[in-house]
Every structure is written in structure tokens, then in C-alpha cells.
Amino acid sequence: MAKVLMKGTEAIAEAAIQAGCRYFYGYPITPQNEIPEHMSTRLPQIGGVYLQSESEVASINMLMGGAATGYRVMTTSSSPGISLMAEGMSYLAMGELPCVIVNISRAGPGLGGILPAQGDYFQATRNAGHGDYRILVLAPDTLQEAVDLVQDAFDLSQKYRTPVMLLADGFMGQMMEAVEIQERTIEEPKANAEWALGWRKERGGKRAVIYNLKLAPNDLEQRVGELQKKYEVIRQNEQRCERYRVDDAELVAVAYGTTSRMVRTAVDQLREEGLKVGMLRPISLWPYPVKHFSLPSSVRALLDVEMSSEFQMLEDVKLATECRLPVATCARWGGNAPSVSEIENKCRDLLNSSR
Amino acid sequence: MSETKVFGMTPTWRRDVHTHYCPGCTHGVAHRLVCEAIDELGIRDEAIGIAPVGCAVLIHQYMDLDFIEAAHGRAPAVAYGIKAVRPDKIVFTYQGDGDLASIGMGEIVHAVNRAWPLTVVFINNAIYGMTGGQMAPTTLLGQKATTCLSGRTAEANGYPVRMCELLATLEGPAYIERVALSKPQHILKAKAAIKKAFENQVNNKGFSFIEVLSTCPTNWGLRPVEACQWLEENMIPYYPLGVFKDFE
Ligand SMILES: Cc1ncc(C[n+]2csc(CCOP(=O)(O)OP(=O)(O)O)c2C)c(N)n1
Numbered sequence: 001m002a003k004v005l006m007k008g009t010e011a012i013a014e015a016a017i018q019a020g021c022r023y024f025y026g027y028p029i030t031p032q033n034e035i036p037e038h039m040s041t042r043l044p045q046i047g048g049v050y051l052q053s054e055s056e057v058a059s060i061n062m063l064m065g066g067a068a069t070g071y072r073v074m075t076t077s078s079s080p081g082i083s084l085m086a087e088g089m090s091y092l093a094m095g096e097l098p099c100v101i102v103n104i105s106r107a108g109p110g111l112g113g114i115l116p117a118q119g120d121y122f123q124a125t126r127n128a129g130h131g132d133y134r135i136l137v138l139a140p141d142t143l144q145e146a147v148d149l150v151q152d153a154f155d156l157s158q159k160y161r162t163p164v165m166l167l168a169d170g171f172m173g174q175m176m177e178a179v180e181i182q183e184r185t186i187e188e189p190k191a192n193a194e195w196a197l198g199w200r201k202e203r204g205g206k207r208a209v210i211y212n213l214k215l216a217p218n219d220l221e222q223r224v225g226e227l228q229k230k231y232e233v234i235r236q237n238e239q240r241c242e243r244y245r246v247d248d249a250e251l252v253a254v255a256y257g258t259t260s261r262m263v264r265t266a267v268d269q270l271r272e273e274g275l276k277v278g279m280l281r282p283i284s285l286w287p288y289p290v291k292h293f294s295l296p297s298s299v300r301a302l303l304d305v306e307m308s309s310e311f312q313m314l315e316d317v318k319l320a321t322e323c324r325l326p327v328a329t330c331a332r333w334g335g336n337a338p339s340v341s342e343i344e345n346k347c348r349d350l351l352n353s354s355r
Numbered sequence: 356m357s358e359t360k361v362f363g364m365t366p367t368w369r370r371d372v373h374t375h376y377c378p379g380c381t382h383g384v385a386h387r388l389v390c391e392a393i394d395e396l397g398i399r400d401e402a403i404g405i406a407p408v409g410c411a412v413l414i415h416q417y418m419d420l421d422f423i424e425a426a427h428g429r430a431p432a433v434a435y436g437i438k439a440v441r442p443d444k445i446v447f448t449y450q451g452d453g454d455l456a457s458i459g460m461g462e463i464v465h466a467v468n469r470a471w472p473l474t475v476v477f478i479n480n481a482i483y484g485m486t487g488g489q490m491a492p493t494t495l496l497g498q499k500a501t502t503c504l505s506g507r508t509a510e511a512n513g514y515p516v517r518m519c520e521l522l523a524t525l526e527g528p529a530y531i532e533r534v535a536l537s538k539p540q541h542i543l544k545a546k547a548a549i550k551k552a553f554e555n556q557v558n559n560k561g562f563s564f565i566e567v568l569s570t571c572p573t574n575w576g577l578r579p580v581e582a583c584q585w586l587e588e589n590m591i592p593y594y595p596l597g598v599f600k601d602f603e
């Protein structure tokens with residue numbers, strides 16, 4: 001596909017289709033409505049199905065049914081809707097069902113507002129649902145990256161048989177940028193016939209059961225142990241991060257998603273002033289890209305920049321650096337983002353005070 | 356546990372498995388009727404079952420079919436998720452009254468209303484079986500449960516929900532019938548209804564919902580035969596048997 005100017009939500013929807021997603025389950029919520037709208041028009045044209053659920057609780061459980069067939073399936077929502085999907089995500093993880101969940105996040109808590117925020121970091125990375133499980137979480141900072149990552153999300157979900165979340169805040173959903181969407185070739189669902197529902201004949205008459213319950217403690221311990229091993233492989237292999245101008249930096253800002261766009265501009269402008277500032281931009285939020293946090297000895301401090309009053313990513317920054325460096329914070333919330341000048345001022349202050 | 360040998364059972368029933376149901380519980384009878392319907396229609400390779408959360412959560416251990424365990428109450432949503440992708444498959448849920456008429460009330464109403472060809476077997480035993488006998492939305496007035504020790508009152512808890520009557524107000528469903536498992540004549544009718552509910556799906560004829568009045572001797576505190584009598588005397592008068600909707 002050639003490069004075209006698209007709105008984030010529509011680009012994400014189209015990228016999912018080009019990655020082989022033909023089945024979509026969704027419920028309206030701002031600021032992601034264009035995704036179900038796009039799917040409802042496009043999917044029937046290409047032999048797919050758009051199914052409007054009665055709630056996000058239903059969406060995630062429909063997703064579970066679809067995923068269990070071995071085909072590529074997706075649901076999207078925004079923060080309050082994702083909260084309702086918590087139980088389902090835990091079930092999907094336990095059933096090892098590949099699927100993609102997109103959160104075009106907005107400001108909370110509660111009904112909050114409809115403007116962008118990054119207050120769902122804990123929810124995404126610490127498990128919305130109950131029990132010992134993990135889901136991969138990917139966070140783009142441009143629409144090109146959003147379309148690439150939503151496609152990667154499908155591949156990763158299939159590779160590891162796990163739900164994968166794309167966490168993109170409302171800015172990502174609502175802005176327009178030029179994107180080029182790749183058409184991916186896929187091997188499923190045939191390749192999934194081994195475990196998926198509806199392939200009994202292909203399995204030679206053997207049935208498939210997708211389990212969630214394991215009543216005996218030894219069985220459950222073993223089952224969860226298998227999941228844990230898988231998560232360890234993901235931890236080792238799927239850390240993603242962009243390191244931007246960190247090599248000689250004295251101060252490194254850490255930011256993901258939309259916030260990193262402001263940080264990038266701030267870094268460039270401060271560099272012109274001769275200030276040695278860089279940025280680490282986690283792309284995989286789980287697994288957190290700890291491996292990419294090895295920093296040059298020139299770095300004296302870190303700055304965590306977020307659209308979250310609780311600095312939800314701060315814990316991960318401290319864990320990734322094992323608290324070896326002081327970490328300052330710069331945040332706005334409620335639908336506001338830290339401005340470039342706010343970030344610059346904070347950086348200047350930090351560099352002055354640490355001299 | 357005693358050794359189980361099963362002779363002459365319908366092929367979908369898995370051999371040499373010992374069910375976990377309490378003595379006299381009619382879940383087992385309902386299971387057999389589902390298996391027979393599937394075998395008589397020759398759809399074992401096409402059928403996909405969705406297990407509930409409740410005593411029947413282990414239904415897949417007894418039926419040789421593709422199965423998935425759903426979260427409590429969400430089986431109808433899972434069924435839609437599957438049917439959207441595989442309209443060629445015969446998809447059914449098997450759910451208790453806590454699962455379907457309480458926590459899953461939203462899912463079932465919309466599932467029936469959307470009216471795709473699907474089959475639901477709804478086991479109404481007027482109690483939460485698996486969790487130990489708490490009041491269900493279907494618990495009768497005056498009936499005792501562990502969360503209403505002196506009996507359910509309308510003042511505190513409203514009236515027992517009649518699912519067939521409620522769902523029959525919707526335009527969508529093709530077939531709604533209430534049957535019982537308390538005596539052989541009822542079981543024969545239940546068998547015919549369950550089979551028809553699957554046959555409708557085979558013929559792409561819309562949504563079929565079968566409510567099955569079932570016993571829970573353990574939590575009713577009755578012997579198996581007494582439980583069947585109690586069902587006859589108390590449940591059938593409030594939950595009348597019969598067809599509530601039929602597209603034909
Ligand atoms: C979200 C959630 N809430 C509560 C439970 C606990 N729970 C397990 S089974 C059950 C009741 C099942 O009763 P019913 O559907 O009537 O089926 P029965 O056991 O009587 O066949 C409940 C409440 C659960 N597993 N999940």
C-alpha cells in the first residue's frame with residue numbers, strides 16, 4: 001500500500017485488516033469509535049464479520065470465542081471499557097488464546113474525560129485481571145509505528161499464544177499522519193488446527209478443549225509454571241526500546257507514546273543549546289525494556305515524563321536502573337500533556353542543580 | 356471411587372469417565388440428552404460446546420466434543436465469538452441459572468435478541484449448586500437457601516425470574532421451550548426439545564433456547580426421589596412447561 005494520510009484510529013483498523021484480522025468485536029466509546037466504524041464497513045466487504053457487542057464484558061468474551069477458533073481477531077476500546085475486560089483478559093491468558101486488544105486510552109479515574117492520558121499504565125502492565133499472568137503491551141509514538149505495531153501484535157500473539165495489547169492514547173487515535181500499511185501474509189488458521197476449536201476433522205477426529213479450570217493444586221501449579229516459562233521467554237526476547245541521543249547524555253528523559261514526541265522535540269532544542277539530553281522510549285511496556293537501560297557513565301539523572309498524576313511508569317524506570325540514578329518527574333494529566341517548554345525547563349533545572 | 360463401566364451409551368458420551376455430579380442430580384440426564392441429540396443428528400465433528408461456571412463446568416469431561424470453558428455467565432458471548440468466525444459449526448452453551456439468569460443476564464438477553472442460529476441449554480435448579488446452595492434469581496418464594504435461611508421473600512429479593520417468558524417477548528428467537536427432568540414422560544419431551552434446538556441450528560433456523568427444570572438434591576436437602584417430587588410440586592406450578600415460541 002502507498003503512503004496515505006490517515007487518522008490514527010482508522011489507520012490502526014486498516015493495519016489490523018492487512019495483518020489478516022477478519023473478525024472484530026466492539027462497543028462504542030470515545031476516542032476509539034472510528035475503529036469499530038471502519039471495521040463495520042470494511043469487514044463485510046472482504047468476507048469478514050463485525051460483531052457489535054452489548055458491552056465490553058461481552059466484547060472480550062466474544063474475542064475469546066473467536067480466538068479459540070485459531071483465526072486472527074481483535075477488539076478495541078478505551079480506558080473504562082478496558083476495565084470491564086479485565087476478567088476476560090485473565091481467561092484469555094489462561095486459555096493461551098492469541099488475540100489483539102487495543103486501548104486508545106483516555107483520562108480517568110472513573111468516567112474521567114475523553115481526552116488523552118497515560119493513566120492506564122498500571123492496568124496494562126500489571127494485569128487488569130486476576131492471577132499470575134502477563135500480556136504483551138506495545139506503545140507507539142507515531143502513526144507509522146502504530147500500524148506496524150498493531151501488525152506485530154498479531155504476529156506476537158500467534159507466536160506466543162497470548163493476548164497482546166496496543167496501548168495508544170487518544171492523541172494517537174485522533175491525530176492524522178502519513179502511513180504506509182504493509183500487507184502481511186499469515187499462516188493461520190490452519191497452523192492452529194492442532195489446538196483450536198472447529199478443526200476436529202483436520203485433527204483426524206480428535207477433539208480440542210480450551211481449559212481454564214484446574215482444580216488440583218499440583219495440576220494448576222504445573223499449568224501456571226508453563227505459562228511462567230513462556231513469559232520468561234517473552235521477557236528475554238521481546239523487549240523493545242528506542243534510545244535517542246543518549247550516548248553522551250548527562251540527563252536522560254524516559255517517556256513512551258505521545259509524551260515522547262514532546263520529549264523528542266525538547267531533546268533536540270536543548271541539544272542546540274549545548275545541553276546533553278537524551279531520551280529512552282520504551283516501546284514494549286511489558287516486557288519492560290530493562291536491557292536497553294544500560295546507560296553511559298555520563299548520565300547523572302533521569303527524568304520520567306508522563307501524562308499520569310501517579311507517575312505510573314516511574315516504578316519501572318527505578319527497577320530498570322536498580323535505583324542507581326536519581327529520577328525526577330514531569331507530568332500533566334486530566335487530558336493535558338506536558339508541553340515542550342515545561343519539559344525543557346525541567347531539564348535545565350535538573351542539569352543546573354546536578355552540576 | 357468405584358470403577359465405572361458404561362455399556363450402550365451414545366457415542367458422544369465419553370467412555371469410562373465417572374461424573375462428579377451428586378447422586379440423583381439431573382445434570383447427568385441433561386448431559387445424556389445433549390449427547391443423544393448430537394449423535395442422532397450426526398454432528399459430533401461439527402459441534403462446539405461452551406461450558407459454564409457452575410456444577411457443569413466439567414461438562415467437557417463427559418462429552419467427546421470440542422469445548423471451551425467460559426467465564427461465569429459469558430458463555431453466550433463466547434458462542435457468538437465462535438459463530439462469527441465459524442458459521443458452519445454447531446455452537447451451543449450449557450448454563451446454570453446463576454450463570455445464565457443472574458451474572459449472565461445481559462449476555463443471554465442480547466444473545467437471544469441478536470438471534471443467530473445458536474443453541475442454549477439452560478439448567479434451572481432454583482439454586483446456586485456449585486457454591487453450596489445460595490439463593491439464585493430462580494429460587495422460589497419461601498424456598499430456603501444458605502443466603503435466605505428462612506426462605507426467599509419478595510420484599511427482600513423480588514420474584515423468581517421466568518426466563519422463557521422473558522425471552523419470548525423478544526422478536527428474534529426461533530424456538531423457546533421449558534421442559535423438566537423429574538419423570539420419564541418429561542424426560543422424553545426434554546429429549547425431543549433439545550434435539551429440535553440443535554436441529555434448528557443445523558437448518559440455520561435461528562436461536563433456540565431450552566430451559567430444563569433440574570434437581571439439586573444436595574442443596575435442596577432432599578433425597579433424589581424427593582427432589583423429583585419437590586420439582587413437580589413446586590417448580591412446575593411456577594415455571595410451567597411448554598413451548599413459548601416456535602417459528603413453525
Ligand atoms: C465472576 C465470578 N463470580 C462468582 C463465581 C463463583 N461461582 C462459581 S459457580 C457459581 C454458581 C453457579 O450456579 P448455577 O449457575 O446455578 O449452576 P449450578 O452449579 O447450580 O449448576 C458461582 C457464583 C465465579 N466463578 N466467577
Ligand code: SF4
Binds near residue numbers: 375484485
Ligand atoms: S450441587 Fe446440586 S447441581 Fe451440583 S452436582 Fe450436586 S446436586 Fe447437582
